[in-house]
Amino acid sequence: MEVNLQELNKTEFPVPAELENNIAITSLSELYNWGRRNSLWPMLFGLACCAIEMIATAASRFDFSRFGFEVMRATPRQADLMIVSGTVTKKMVVPIVRLYNQMPEPKYVMAMGACASGGGPFKEGYNVVSGMDKYLPVDVYVPGCPPTPQALLHGMIALQRKIDGQSIANGDDVPWYGVGTAEPTPVPVLGPDIIDPRQMDMIRRQAEAAATDIASIGIRELPAATQMVAARVTADAAAESETSPVSQDALSFVLPTGAAPWAEAEDIREKRKLRALARKALRATRRAAAAEEE
Amino acid sequence: MDNPGLAPEKRLDATTVEEAIAYLRLEYADVVSTDDREGYQGLIVDSKRLVQIARVIHDDLGFDYLSSATAVDYLGAGDQMEMVYHAYRTSGGGALVFKAQTDREKAEIPSLTSIWRGADFQEREAWDLMGIRFPGHPNLKRILMWEGFHGHPLRKDWREAYYEEDQKPFDNRWPGGHVHRAEEKNVFGKNVTYPPDIDLGRLMDSSETAVYQSLGLGVDVERIMDKDGFETNELVVNMGPHHPSTHGVFRMVLTVDGETVTSLEPVMGYLHRNHEKIGERNTYLHNIPFTDRLDYISSMGNNHGYVLAVEQLMSLGRKYNPPTYRCEALRVLMVELSRIVNHLWAIGFWLNDIGAFFTPVLYFVQERERILDFFEAVAGSRMMCNYMRFGGLFGDLPERLKSVSNLTNDRVRDYNTMQFLTEMINERIPRTIDDLERLLTQNEILIERSVGVGVLSREDAINYSAAGPLLRGSGVDYDIRRADPYSIYPELDFDVAVEAEGDMYARYRVRVTELRESVRILKQILPRLEATAGESIWADGKPGAYAPRVPHGEAYGRVENGKGELGYYVVSAGGRGGSSNPWRYHVRAPSFINLTPMGIMSRGYKVADIVGILGSIDIVLGETDR
Ligand code: SF4
Numbered sequence: 001m002e003v004n005l006q007e008l009n010k011t012e013f014p015v016p017a018e019l020e021n022n023i024a025i026t027s028l029s030e031l032y033n034w035g036r037r038n039s040l041w042p043m044l045f046g047l048a049c050c051a052i053e054m055i056a057t058a059a060s061r062f063d064f065s066r067f068g069f070e071v072m073r074a075t076p077r078q079a080d081l082m083i084v085s086g087t088v089t090k091k092m093v094v095p096i097v098r099l100y101n102q103m104p105e106p107k108y109v110m111a112m113g114a115c116a117s118g119g120g121p122f123k124e125g126y127n128v129v130s131g132m133d134k135y136l137p138v139d140v141y142v143p144g145c146p147p148t149p150q151a152l153l154h155g156m157i158a159l160q161r162k163i164d165g166q167s168i169a170n171g172d173d174v175p176w177y178g179v180g181t182a183e184p185t186p187v188p189v190l191g192p193d194i195i196d197p198r199q200m201d202m203i204r205r206q207a208e209a210a211a212t213d214i215a216s217i218g219i220r221e222l223p224a225a226t227q228m229v230a231a232r233v234t235a236d237a238a239a240e241s242e243t244s245p246v247s248q249d250a251l252s253f254v255l256p257t258g259a260a261p262w263a264e265a266e267d268i269r270e271k272r273k274l275r276a277l278a279r280k281a282l283r284a285t286r287r288a289a290a291a292e293e294e
Numbered sequence: 295m296d297n298p299g300l301a302p303e304k305r306l307d308a309t310t311v312e313e314a315i316a317y318l319r320l321e322y323a324d325v326v327s328t329d330d331r332e333g334y335q336g337l338i339v340d341s342k343r344l345v346q347i348a349r350v351i352h353d354d355l356g357f358d359y360l361s362s363a364t365a366v367d368y369l370g371a372g373d374q375m376e377m378v379y380h381a382y383r384t385s386g387g388g389a390l391v392f393k394a395q396t397d398r399e400k401a402e403i404p405s406l407t408s409i410w411r412g413a414d415f416q417e418r419e420a421w422d423l424m425g426i427r428f429p430g431h432p433n434l435k436r437i438l439m440w441e442g443f444h445g446h447p448l449r450k451d452w453r454e455a456y457y458e459e460d461q462k463p464f465d466n467r468w469p470g471g472h473v474h475r476a477e478e479k480n481v482f483g484k485n486v487t488y489p490p491d492i493d494l495g496r497l498m499d500s501s502e503t504a505v506y507q508s509l510g511l512g513v514d515v516e517r518i519m520d521k522d523g524f525e526t527n528e529l530v531v532n533m534g535p536h537h538p539s540t541h542g543v544f545r546m547v548l549t550v551d552g553e554t555v556t557s558l559e560p561v562m563g564y565l566h567r568n569h570e571k572i573g574e575r576n577t578y579l580h581n582i583p584f585t586d587r588l589d590y591i592s593s594m595g596n597n598h599g600y601v602l603a604v605e606q607l608m609s610l611g612r613k614y615n616p617p618t619y620r621c622e623a624l625r626v627l628m629v630e631l632s633r634i635v636n637h638l639w640a641i642g643f644w645l646n647d648i649g650a651f652f653t654p655v656l657y658f659v660q661e662r663e664r665i666l667d668f669f670e671a672v673a674g675s676r677m678m679c680n681y682m683r684f685g686g687l688f689g690d691l692p693e694r695l696k697s698v699s700n701l702t703n704d705r706v707r708d709y710n711t712m713q714f715l716t717e718m719i720n721e722r723i724p725r726t727i728d729d730l731e732r733l734l735t736q737n738e739i740l741i742e743r744s745v746g747v748g749v750l751s752r753e754d755a756i757n758y759s760a761a762g763p764l765l766r767g768s769g770v771d772y773d774i775r776r777a778d779p780y781s782i783y784p785e786l787d788f789d790v791a792v793e794a795e796g797d798m799y800a801r802y803r804v805r806v807t808e809l810r811e812s813v814r815i816l817k818q819i820l821p822r823l824e825a826t827a828g829e830s831i832w833a834d835g836k837p838g839a840y841a842p843r844v845p846h847g848e849a850y851g852r853v854e855n856g857k858g859e860l861g862y863y864v865v866s867a868g869g870r871g872g873s874s875n876p877w878r879y880h881v882r883a884p885s886f887i888n889l890t891p892m893g894i895m896s897r898g899y900k901v902a903d904i905v906g907i908l909g910s911i912d913i914v915l916g917e918t919d920r
Contacts, residue, residue, distance in 0.1 A: 044538050048565055048916055049590035051542065052677065059659040074538040090485075091440055091501075092543050092564040095536055119485070121584065123476065124575070125568030126447050126454035126485070127439065130477055134484045146677060190501040192444035193455075193486045203488060206481060210490050 008034055029168045036080070036106070037160040038068035043079035043099070048086025050113035050146040057149040067156055076102040081159070084138075087115035087122055088129040090194040094187060100136050101184040105176035108163075110155055111138045114145040121145065135196070136185060307356025311388045314355045322347060329393060333610050333847015333866070336391025341403050344394045345430075348379075352409050357381035357390050358756050359772075360410035362850065362861050362882040365420040367398070369450035371867060371877075375401045375426055378863065380850055380882075381410075384756055384770055386777040389850065396426065398449075405430035412759025415890050423448035423570070438563035438919060441504030444489045447571055454571065455480060455487040461875045462575050505547065505561055506530070528556060531901070535564045539647045539905035542915030546892075546908070550901060558896045558904065560889045562919055569920040573879035577841055578604055578684070581879065586678040588860075588881060589917040591639050592632035594669070595855040597682035598625055602780060603851025603862040604684050604844065611845035611872060615833030617685050620826035622782045624687055627715075627819045628669075628679070629853070630812045634723060635662050636856025636912075637805045637812075640763075641730070644802070644909035648743045654734070661726045664718060671695040671711075685838040687831045691823075712824070719816045727809050735806065744798035748895050748907035751796055758891040761884045762858025763808070764911055767801035769794035774854040788815050798910040843872030857912055858884030881920055885913035 008031070009015060009024040026034075046054060057064050058072065073079045076099045088096065100109070111132045114120030119130035132138055139162060142155035166174050175182050186197040195203065309317065318326050318337060325340035326347060339347045351357045362380040375396050380389045394403050405428035406413045417428045418437040425446030428434055435441060445452050456476040458464045467473055477483050534545030543564035549557045569588065573581050585600045586593035608614045617625075639662065642655035666676040672691055673679040681688050695709045734740055750760065755768035765772055773790040775783040791807035793800035832838060844866040852861035861882030866873050888911050896907050 045536060047543055048567075049587055049677065052590055055655075056659065056663070060656045061660065061663050087565060087567050089564060089566055091566065092535060095564075099536055121587070122567040122569075122572065123485070124454060124456045124458075125572055127563075127566045127568050128485060130485050148676065189499045190440045190442060191499070192442065192489050192492055195486075195488075196482075196484070199482055202482065203492070207488065207490070207492055 029166075032168055033163050033166060037163040039071075040069055040081045040108070040156075040159070041071045041073050041079050042069055042081045042083050043076055043103070044072040044074040045082065045099070046085050047088065047092065048115065050085040050115070053146040053149060054083060054085045054112065054152060057152045062149040062153065064153060064156060067153065067160070069156060076100070077104065079103055080106065081108045081110060082136075083110045083112050084116040084132045085112040087120060088132050088135075089127045090129055090188075091127060091190070093129050093135055093194065094190060096132075097135055097185050097187050101187070105182060106174065107176075108139045108159060109136050110140045110142065110159060112142045112152060112155070113147055114143065117141045117143065129194075135188065306354045307383075309355065311390055314351075314357075314390055317355070318347065318350070322350075329391075331846075333607070333845060335848070336389075336393065338393050338395065341394040341396055345404050345406065345409070347392070348406050348409050351381055351390060351392070355390070356383050356385075359384050360406070360412045360759050361389065361852065361859060362863060362880075363406070363413050363416040363420070364863055364880040364882070365424040365426055365448075366865055366878045367424060367448065367450045369398065373398055375403075375424060377403050377420065377426065378848075379406070380861070380863075382778070384772045384777075386772075388778060391850070401426040403428060405434075407431055410759065411754075411757050412887060412890055414758075415886060419886075422446065425449060435504065436563075438566040440501035440563070442500050447568070454568075455485045460575065462577055462580060526551065533904070534561075540908065541643065541913055542918075544908075544913065544915055544918065546904065548896075548901070548904065553900045553902075555896050555899055555901060555904060558893045560892050562886075562889070562915075565915040565919040567916075567920065569881065570879055574876055576876075577874050578844060578876060579841055581876070582682065583678065583680040585862075585881075586680055587916055588883065588920065589636075589855060589857060589885065589914045590677060591914055592629075592636040592856045593677060593679045594628040594632040594681060595636075595853060595860065597679065598629050598781075599851050599853040599855065599860045600862050600864075601682045601684055601851075602853065603849045603864045604842070606849035606851055607844045607847055607864060607866050608684060608842060610847045611843075615685055615838070618829060618831060618833055619782070620690075620823070620829045621686055621831040623819055623822045623826060624691070624831065625682065626781055626783070626786070627816065627823065628672075628681060630815050630819070631665050631668070633812050633856045634809055635665050637809050638662055638726070638730075640856070640909075640912040641734075641802065641805055644798075644906065644912070645734070645740075647905040647909035648740070648798075650740075654730075657726070657729065661723060664722065668695065668714065668718070683838065683840075684842055685833060690831050712820075715823075716820060719813060719820060723809075723813055723816075727806065727813070730809075731806060735803075740802075741799065743903075743906065744802060744910070745795075746797050746799075747899060747903050748798045748910055749796050750891055750895050752794075754891055754894060755796065758894075759887050760858070760891055761888060762854070762856070762912075763791075763801050763804040764858065764888050764891075766790065766792050767804045768796035774852055774859055778852070780851075780853065786815050786818050798906055801910045801912075841874055843874055844868055844876075845872045852882070855884060857914065857917070858888060860884055860917075881917070883917040883920060885911075885915070885917040886920070889913060889918065 005021055005024040008026050009020075013025050015023050015025060046052075056062060064070070076082075080103070082100060082103065084096070100107070109132065111117045115122060115128075116132045119128055122128045123130055129135065140155050140159045142151055144151050147155070166177070168177050170177070189195045189197065306314075306317065315328070315337060319328065322343075325343045327338050329336050329338050359382045360379060361382050362378075364378055366376045366378060368374050368376060375398055377394045379392050381392070382389055396403050401424070403426055405417055407417065408430065414431075415437060417431055418434060420426050421428060421434055422436040422438050423446055436443065439447070447454065458466075465471060476485070480486070528549050528551050531548045531550055532545065533548065534540040535543040537545075540546070545561040545564065547559045547561055548555050569584060573584060576584065581600060582597055585596040588596045605614075605616070609616070638658040642658040645654045646652060669679050670676045673681040673688060691711050693711060695711050695714055750764065750768050752769045755765050755770055760768070769792060771790055771792045774780070775788075776790050788811045791804045791811060793803050846866055846868045848863070848865045850861055850863050852859055859882065863878065863880040863882065864876050865878035867877035892908070892911065896904050899907065
């Protein structure tokens with residue numbers, strides 16, 4: 001790509017006209033951003049249909065190397081930009097968050113297409129995450145289903161603009177220019193449904209509320225057949241944790257424990273059932289009495 | 295006397311489907327009965343003796359190819375679960391449909407994997423999504439969802455977190471309703487619910503453990519002795535779901551002994567977007583754009599299979615007009631262009647996988663872009679064409695092509711459509727294929743890398759329900775356009791590409807021949823388009839019903855798509871006046887089923903060949919995981 005020094009020259013100090021193509025006076029932030037914005041390496045990483053348009057954008061006709069994106073890296077360790085190109089499923093979001101954590105800073109995330117931005121046409125699906133931003137910070141959203149290559153290029157240019165505005169001088173501007181190490185994003189867990197570790201407390205509260213008969217919409221009464229299976233699965237998992245040689249260490253992720261009043265909850269549920277039966281019986285006797293009177 | 299009810303000289307495996315059904319009805323009257331529900335076909339087999347009957351169907355009657363096996367939940371309509379099997383003969387002809395029923399609460403149907411190995415993944419899918427157990431299945435684990443997920447989502451009484459109503463259009467959307475964001479109604483602000491017995495104290499992610507356990511693997515490396523008596527290790531290697539050569543979010547778990555692969559197990563579901571559950575909430579029309587997103591390389595072909603299935607159902611009713619001749623010709627035009635796109639893409643990315651990184655793709659993409667420009671001008675979108683309708687099409691060809699989105703390098707700003715097509719079909723595409731052949735077919739490196747690698751025998755290809763170039767590359771002369779023709783294919787002149795060797799190179803050759811045959815078909819379509827110019831694409835001159843009421847019944851529409859046999863099994867539970875939403879909507883995805891033999895195809899080859907073998911199958915994850 002051609003270097004245009006005049007573009008970089010951001011100062012009130014005059015540069016003599018004959019040196020304009022040789023000298024630029026600018027701030028460190030500007031220089032740094034200028035270097036970075038023109039050499040963003042996206043991760044070679046495709047999720048769904050949108051990935052095909054991403055490939056088309058990389059290929060001969062649209063060729064995003066014109067904007068400094070040419071080097072697509074298959075490993076997150078060498079990538080600056082994660083283009084989330086397609087539907088994010090619950091099963092896939094776990095590796096995606098891991099990949100994100102492995103990318104060195106500064107790093108950016110682009111949500112390409114309706115799915116990555118908000119779930120898209122498949123939003124209502126039980127295995128679909130309603131947008132990448134539920135788990136990772138997203139810098140640029142590109143609308144479309146799929147976005148045309150032009151739209152993707154536009155999104156990339158928007159990201160470059162964003163980078164232009166960031167400053168090394170201001171530590172609060174973006175996390176990686178501050179001091180100290182960044183915290184990794186917590187990796188979600190595949191339980192009975194996907195569990196965001198950041199929501200553990202909330203899930204626990206909801207579960208307790210559901211058990212103690214306070215109406216709750218987060219915890220759902222499953223139909224009888226499914227409930228049976230769910231119970232079995234939990235039992236299986238428990239059995240496995242004791243017997244399997246594998247599950248204790250590398251492969252499993254054990255969540256922080258917390259005391260849940262399960263026995264109590266069971267008790268309350270049982271009582272509720274009895275109460276309902278009693279009410280039913282009472283109604284029946286009343287009806288019988290009324291009929292007799294007539 | 296082994297064939298009562300037939301002419302005595304007739305062999306059992308040469309009977310017609312009707313005769314085969316009659317034979318089974320007579321011979322096994324106590325366990326086989328005709329399915330006489332309105333609009334249904336085939337037989338209902340007592341599930342206790344399903345395996346025996348299936349063996350007769352496979353061995354004696356010669357239905358050697360199990361195209362589709364899927365489950366239906368008849369909640370409220372008999373309250374049973376049902377497995378539906380579509381078996382074909384590779385010699386051609388229609389389907390023998392048979393079904394087995396079971397109780398919803400304790401759903402159990404014997405596995406047919408011992409007869410057709412192709413049932414393997416499909417039965418796992420039925421367990422995963424419908425909760426039917428298959429005694430006798432070698433590895434009955436969840437396949438699309440993760441182990442530990444709560445419930446079986448395709449059951450009719452299972453509701454997702456964002457559930458609103460059973461069927462669309464949802465009340466709050468029309469007319470005058472206002473749409474809300476589903477997250478706002480969910481306490482967690484995202485698409486989750488948890489079962490009430492969630493045990494947070496002991497919760498762990500057992501999904502990964504389950505994967506390895508189901509493969510019989512621990513994390514420990516296994517100690518083995520090699521042939522010279524040295525102690526060596528067998529390693530477990532994961533490829534994917536993030537891997538540049540798995541064509542998407544696909545994962546393979548390999549065990550390797552040095553560089554040699556000793557076993558391989560596909561792990562999928564990373565792009566499972568609940569196509570079928572959403573499809574059963576949608577109206578029939580809603581599903582057309584969703585089919586685009588199955589095999590997103592060739593959306594036109596996906597449309598075609600689906601409209602064929604629904605048209606089959608509609609033809610059971612009184613008011614139905616089949617598509618006009620021009621409409622059929624246009625469909626074939628689009629589908630064959632899609633096939634060309636698909637095969638160029640498949641060959642290009644396969645070359646990527648075996649080392650010719652991206653350069654060949656760039657040339658193929660050029661041609662693809664031109665075809666996509668045409669699609670965009672006709673259907674409005676490059677990739678997701680959403681072009682076909684029941685009994686017709688979205689629209690006829692425009693007089694002139696005016697590209698909407700391509701403002702750079704644009705050769706297609708304003709062009710006469712027929713002239714554009716003629717040039718493309720007669721010159722550009724053949725030239726690209728010639729180039730491709732000149733550079734590749736005799737290329738030494740390509741031959742070295744691909745001849746004799748990834749071999750799938752003829753018998754295995756059939757038994758594992760392989761389809762498309764994978765099947766024909768193993769010497770099976772089976773192309774649905776010929777074997778069970780639809781649309782106007784019977785009157786078109788083309789050859790079925792077959793290669794006997796069954797290796798990667800044979801599959802490559804099949805694809806190249808199919809490219810040429812597609813061009814041959816397209817050349818015959820051009821005069822047909824000229825001759826029908828000005829005719830309507832709709833039977834009575836005006837667009838058919840956008841939201842058709844579909845009569846009660848079942849249908850299986852299948853087409854030969856670029857990747858193989860794409861089938862749609864659609865059940866309509868319409869009462870009087872028909873239904874506007876499918877009761878069951880199942881996609882028989884070639885990419886999914888073609889992965890069943892992946893394990894046996896890769897055993898004994900090197901790790902570096904694995905990506906090539908996968909590339910030569912040609913999968914697309916939108917369709918694999920649905
Ligand atoms: S936004 Fe559309 S094209 Fe992109 S992944 Fe989602 S469904 Fe596919």
